[in-house]
Amino acid sequence: xxxxxxxxxxxxxxxxxxxxxxxxxxxxxxxxxxxxxxxxxxxxxxxxxxxxxxxxxxxxxxxxxxxxxxxxxxxxxxxxxxxxxxxxxxxxxxxxxxxxxxxxxxxxxxxxxxxxxxxxxxxxxxxxxxxxxxxxxxxxxxxxxxxxxxxxxxxxxxxxxxxxxxxxxxxxxxxxxxxxxxxxxxxxxxxxxxxxxxxxxxxxxxxxxxxxxxxxxxxxxxxxxxxxxxxxxxxxxxxxxxxxxxxxxxxxxxxxxxxxxxxxxxxxxxxxxxxxxxxxxxxxxxxxxxxxxxxxxxxxxxxxxxxxxxxxxxxxxxxxxxxxxxxxxxxxxxxxxxxxxxxxxxxxxxxxxxxxxxxxxxxxxxxxxxxxxxxxxxxxxxxxxxxxxxxxxxxxxxxxxxxxxxxxxxxxxxxxxxxxxxxxxxxxxxxxxxxxxxxxxxxxxxxxxxxxxxxxxxxxxxxxxxxxxxxxx
Numbered sequence: 001x002x003x004x005x006x007x008x009x010x011x012x013x014x015x016x017x018x019x020x021x022x023x024x025x026x027x028x029x030x031x032x033x034x035x036x037x038x039x040x041x042x043x044x045x046x047x048x049x050x051x052x053x054x055x056x057x058x059x060x061x062x063x064x065x066x067x068x069x070x071x072x073x074x075x076x077x078x079x080x081x082x083x084x085x086x087x088x089x090x091x092x093x094x095x096x097x098x099x100x101x102x103x104x105x106x107x108x109x110x111x112x113x114x115x116x117x118x119x120x121x122x123x124x125x126x127x128x129x130x131x132x133x134x135x136x137x138x139x140x141x142x143x144x145x146x147x148x149x150x151x152x153x154x155x156x157x158x159x160x161x162x163x164x165x166x167x168x169x170x171x172x173x174x175x176x177x178x179x180x181x182x183x184x185x186x187x188x189x190x191x192x193x194x195x196x197x198x199x200x201x202x203x204x205x206x207x208x209x210x211x212x213x214x215x216x217x218x219x220x221x222x223x224x225x226x227x228x229x230x231x232x233x234x235x236x237x238x239x240x241x242x243x244x245x246x247x248x249x250x251x252x253x254x255x256x257x258x259x260x261x262x263x264x265x266x267x268x269x270x271x272x273x274x275x276x277x278x279x280x281x282x283x284x285x286x287x288x289x290x291x292x293x294x295x296x297x298x299x300x301x302x303x304x305x306x307x308x309x310x311x312x313x314x315x316x317x318x319x320x321x322x323x324x325x326x327x328x329x330x331x332x333x334x335x336x337x338x339x340x341x342x343x344x345x346x347x348x349x350x351x352x353x354x355x356x357x358x359x360x361x362x363x364x365x366x367x368x369x370x371x372x373x374x375x376x377x378x379x380x381x382x383x384x385x386x387x388x389x390x391x392x393x394x395x396x397x398x399x400x401x402x403x404x405x406x407x408x409x410x411x412x413x414x415x416x417x418x419x420x421x422x423x424x425x426x427x428x429x430x431x432x433x434x435x436x437x438x439x440x441x442x443x444x445x446x447x448x449x450x451x452x453x454x455x456x457x458x459x460x461x462x463x464x465x466x467x468x469x470x471x472x473x
Contacts, residue, residue: 001061002031016061032060076100076203080210088218090211094118097187097207102194107177107211109185109224111234112137112145113293115215121193127168128190135295139239141167156183158205162196173200175208179216184223187211221275228252229290233301233341237294242339249338255288255303259310260332260341261318262348263298266363267326274298278325285317299345301338308334315364322363328352331366350374358467372461376468385469389462390455392446399445407445410438412463415456 002017009015009028016032019025019039027049033039035051043051052060076097083096090107098105098118106128107115113136123129131137137145145151145165154161156176163172170190177185187208189200215222224230232248263282265274279298283289291300304310310318310331322329330348335341347367354373355365367374376385396408410428414435417423425435439450448455 002028014064016057016064032057077206077210080207081213084210084214084218090116090214090219090222091119093211093214095120097210101189101200101203101207103192103200104190105207106132106188106190107185108137108188109222110183111224111231112142112186113224113234115185115222123190125168125170125190125192128170136238139235142238158208160201160204171196173204175204177208177212177215179212179223184212184215219272221272229301230292232338233290233299234292234294236339236342237292237299237345239342242337245339252338254301254338255305257304257307257334257336258338258341258344259302259304259334260344260348261289261298261300261302262330262345262352263300264328264352265297265326266328269326271296278327281321281325285321286314294345295349301341304334318364327363328356329364330355331364333367333371347371372464373468376465385465389465390448390458392442392448392459393462393466395446396442407438407442410435411442411459414439414450415460415463419450419456 002015002021004021004023006015006028007023009026011029013028014030014032015028018034019036019042022028027042027046030048032050032052034054034057039049039051043049079100080093080096084090084093087093094105094107094116095118098120104121104123105118106123107117109115114132114134117123117132123132127141131141144167145163148163148165150161150163154176158175158178160173160175163174170192173189173191173196175187176183177187187204189196189204194200224234228248229252232245232252236245263278265278274297275293279291279293282291282298282300286300286302288303289300291298293299302310302314304314318329318331321327330351332344332347332351335344351365351367351370354370354377355362358370358373359365379385392411393408396411399405400408410424413427414424417427421432421435421439425432428435442448443450448459450456
């Protein structure tokens with residue numbers, strides 16, 4: 001609008017106003033002015049001037065602004081889809097959207113799992129920085145958001161909704177993502193660099209439409225599973241309490257014995273491969289397995305029937321599955337109540353963490369094999385754990401060092417073979433007489449009684465501590 005303050009005019013702008021407010025009577029490159037006798041004469045000789053009655057000027061201005069804003073949105077949709085087609089990356093789409101909005105953007109699925117987020121501007125809001133770090137929003141957070149009036153009362157359209165909550169200092173602008181008419185996720189803009197404006201309100205639905213079409217065309221694996229089992233497992237993992245989940249569990253069927261798996265890729269083949277190929281192969285090899293996607297991998301619930309542990313054919317299937325799909329798989333202890341899935345999944349994940357440190361070559365890692373190491377790790381004692389080792393180990397270690405012997409390893413192997421001379425000799429590739437000589441020498445040096453079950457327990461525990469703190473290397 002011409003207001004008498006303009007001293008320069010640009011070729012890219014259409015001006016509206018009164019001829020009397022033009023600086024020096026100079027016409028802008030293109031303008032619409034109120035019709036007067038003076039402007040009527042100018043209009044007859046100028047092709048860049050249009051005239052309007054004074055009562056129509058603001059109507060024309062608003063119509064032009066709406067047309068420009070609409071064309072900008074259409075242009076942005078094309079930009080975003082071109083970006084998606086070129087990069088096949090949802091993150092690049094989010095970055096382009098953030099650049100156009102002047103604020104950070106986060107894309108979520110209907111479970112409030114973080115699909116991607118922009119990196120154009122730093123996300124410093126503590127709550128959303130933590131959500132992004134985790135890759136998902138906690139069950140408590142999701143429930144709190146769903147109770148907000150602006151969320152509960154929002155229409156099932158992509159119309160933008162301004163959201164505020166006490167836990168975050170930033171206002172948010174959200175727009176629902178639909179794919180083929182089905183709600184699939186949310187585009188969230190964090191108000192920080194640029195205050196929420198009418199331009200944001202007009203552009204965010206365009207961004208949500210482009211996000212939905214980009215997911216449908218290039219990343220359909222990001223669409224969350226919608227079975228009752230998928231939803232149940234995921235809610236348990238993000239913090240739903242057993243009491244809240246109990247009514248849903250009552251409507252589903254579960255095996256009397258269960259175990260949880262934590263499945264991670266050792267060779268990164270991408271989330272598409274994990275969600276479309278690896279997950280399908282898991283169910284083919286272990287039928288009736290239920291799963292969801294969590295922390296960049298697969299969290300699975302395996303039915304064991306009446307067996308107290310994985311059966312031999314299941315173990316064999318898991319070993320082959322891990323090798324073929326380039327995976328490491330953590331296996332929890334057996335459990336009976338599906339509401340304990342999150343705790344048992346934590347065991348499976350812990351098995352992966354500990355075995356990566358202690359037995360990095362293992363592809364299928366059972367928590368039962370490393371639960372003692374988990375107990376040691378939770379003590380927080382570190383090197384001082386060595387004080388709890390039986391003194392026989394340090395005596396044998398020093399003797400071996402000074403004399404070039406192998407008594408420390410011999411005793412460890414003997415204990416691992418349940419004190420069987422035959423099995424130990426075969427494992428060490430030595431004659432039984434040689435082994436008996438070593439065992440006699442071990443008892444002479446340490447004064448231990450190997451026929452005592454208590455002594456054998458203390459020695460076995462001590463070897464595990466040594467292995468855990470690295471003294472056996």
